[in-house]
Amino acid sequence: MKIIVCVKQVPDTSGKVAVNPDGTLNRASMATITNPDDLNAVEAALQLKEQTGAEVIVISMGPPPAEGMLREIQARGVDRAVLVSGREFGGSDTYATSQILAAAINKLGVEKDDVILCGRQAIDGDTAQVGPQIAEKLGLPQVSYAAEITKDGDTITVKRMLEDGYMTIKVKTPCLITCIKELNTPRYMSVGGVFDCYSKPYEIFDYETLKDDPLIDPSTIGLKGSPTNIFKSFTPPQKGVGMMLEGADRATCDKLAGLLAAKHLI
């Protein structure tokens, strides 16, 4: 049994975000992190490994420096890492990305017992599209927004969250599940794990590695193969600074209440 976890390295948008004058993101000035939801997927994989003895493989598409992130994930207990990297893959939208990642997963081979885990969405694009699109490209059933996962033989039961409650869903392996933060608390790297991680298997899948897969075609990968294009990107205007009221006492509050009443807001 294998568990394949898809992860993404993303700019840390929780801190200061730098935007270039032309409206693009100044990525060079920003720290990168492992996408938070993906760490929940890694943790879910490690817990399934403890239960079943499965091999856990982490896979990411990105530039070569993403090795550092993958090694850190190996230090948490993941057995093997694959970086999918090549200039032919650059500029891919979610459709093209899922074609490439699905081809890479095909290369690893999807067998009867296997499970593929993804984070729900990445904090740079917030699309939540790549997980379901990989599942479609691999012809596998999917369950998204997983808050609980239990495996019993070839049946996986998932608590799938909705805005107003949840669904309990049963699905047979092989399948793809996207994970949310309510699923678990990701473990830290262990000291031994950090010591060992650079001796664990690490591979790069480039265009040459994947090119024989029918999913890999110039018309379906990279910038040219992406169905969506950016028409314009821009920064939203800052709303004009409003009124800072003097003081913080009852008189201040009375003034504010008066202003609201004058605008018929109360």
Add this chain to the structure above:
Amino acid sequence: MSNYNSAAIEEFNGGVWVFCEQRQGKMMSTSFELISEGRKLADELGSKLYGVLLGHNIEGIAKELGGYGADGVYVCDHPLLENYTTDGYTKVICDLVHEYKPEVMLIGATNIGRDLGPRCAARLHTGLCADCTHLDIDVPKYKEFLRASSTLAPNMIDSIKEDDRNLKMTRPAFGGHLMATIICPRFRPAMATVRPGVMKKNEFDKAKADACEIIKPQVSLTEADMETQVVEVVKAAKKLVDLIGADVVVSVGRGISKDVEGGIKLAEELAEVLGGVVGGSRATIDAGWLSADHQVGQTGKTVHPKIYVALGISGAIQHKAGMQDSECIIAVNKNENAPIFEIADYGICGDLFKVTPMLIEAIKAAKAAE
């Protein structure tokens, strides 16, 4: 891979479609928002607007969509469609798209819409833009939008060619730091999931509802198509807070940490006086102080109430993305440099535990005086 993309985009003349989500036979309010927005797009394209409604025994709720602007509704009724499943819903929708060829398809960006949308787009080999907050066809209208909502230089806006007829799908990226407008020029339907609570609902028109055409396509679905099995659907036991529908939202942030219960109680009291509900920043949800249905912001809900009060919220860009279009923003924060003050109409620099009780009294007094 599907050879579907070989069809010429001109063949997709089946109008604008809106996937109208229902749960347990009740229409989600985002379906009405999207029908209203879809009406605008269909008018710009000079085409028709159709709702797409899947479920079991749901025909009775279809015509109401006409009251918000749908010319017709495709009603797909089948026992296997009673509960949402990725497999069943994707198959039926893709079959419909193949047959009737819409040029645009909108889906609410709910937990279900965001499961269904990408699966359909991948099968249909077309583009999907996630979680859109603004949609246009006509370039002059798009330019108007950019003039009001972007920092682009006027000459950059003026130079956009006016003949583009693609659906222009605008959405926040990088937590709202950037906005991107996406098009899908080579494939149809152009697909978008649309953030709930953002598009305005039209006034309901009874005559249009009565005139709405109901179309019942053949649904071919069998147990063999179903790879996932819904064991149960559980509604949250407690009533969830209706942030999106509220006229007033009083939100709390990390600033309540020294007395969480007291801070929430103050927010509840202020919300009661103003006739609103309580929300929270991501920090308060992550800390477990409030349940997830209270979350305002990029990963929570987008609200635009008449009054938004931010108590002890610093104003991270992710939070601002969910509330900055509120009509009147009031912020109370101890830190005079808190970014929330950059977008607040009225700011008070002070301790929320001291200011809020006085504000409650002041508002009570002002209301009594009217």
